[in-house]
Amino acid sequence: MAVVKSNLLKQLADGYPNFLRKDLSKLLDIILNEMENALKKGERVELRDIFTLETRIQKARISRNPKTNEKIETQKKIAIHFKMSKKWFKKINNNE
Numbered sequence: 399m400a401v402v403k404s405n406l407l408k409q410l411a412d413g414y415p416n417f418l419r420k421d422l423s424k425l426l427d428i429i430l431n432e433m434e435n436a437l438k439k440g441e442r443v444e445l446r447d448i449f450t451l452e453t454r455i456q457k458a459r460i461s462r463n464p465k466t467n468e469k470i471e472t473q474k475k476i477a478i479h480f481k482m483s484k485k486w487f488k489k490i491n492n493n494e
Contacts (some may be wrong), residue, residue: 418480428435447485454479 399400403426410422433443433451443451482490 447483449483449486451479452479453477 407419407426410426411417411419414422434441436443437451437453440453453476456475458478459472461470461472462468463470
């Protein structure tokens, strides 16, 4: 399930009616930009009791096209690893 920025902004506006929507939008932009910059630098992003994000390097390798069985050289790439906290997992799955 994808999280859409507009839905997140709507939930924040509903949860905090005393804040202006444009201020919440700026705050959300700042948070997302800081997370993006940290990941670009190779740093770990952690929101306590919610989730962690970190970059991992996938080595270059020889892979195979399953349709044609052709061998393809896959380049090295950086992937983002997401890990949910146990507390949040239990809360989402109504195990608390």
